[in-house]
């Protein structure tokens with residue numbers, strides 16, 4: 001079954017139990033930006049800075065090659081990717097980790113409500 005160019009998938013951020021929609025063909029960080037939170041780090045959007053590390057827990061994604069400087073082979077085997085290099089192919093669940101987690105989730109694992 002082919003999908004239309006307007007296909008959207010539901011992305012669940014497990015850390016915060018928050019959901020957002022992401023168009024097929026748009027990377028997960030672009031979709032996350034639609035949440036309108038200024039706390040979401042805006043890095044290079046090209047896999048170069050490593051700020052947008054996530055782990056895909058459930059669902060299908062398509063990914064482009066990521067720098068080993070930021071994602072090791074072991075991490076990639078565990079579903080850890082850079083959100084700007086991953087495109088949804090189904091509804092998915094992710095965990096934010098690393099620098100992006102520090103920006104979005106406080107030490108009590110609650111979402112940082114920081115709307116720009």
Ligand code: FES
Pocket residue numbers: 029042043044045046047048049050051052082083084085
């Ligand atoms: S925004 Fe720079 S690696 Fe994703």
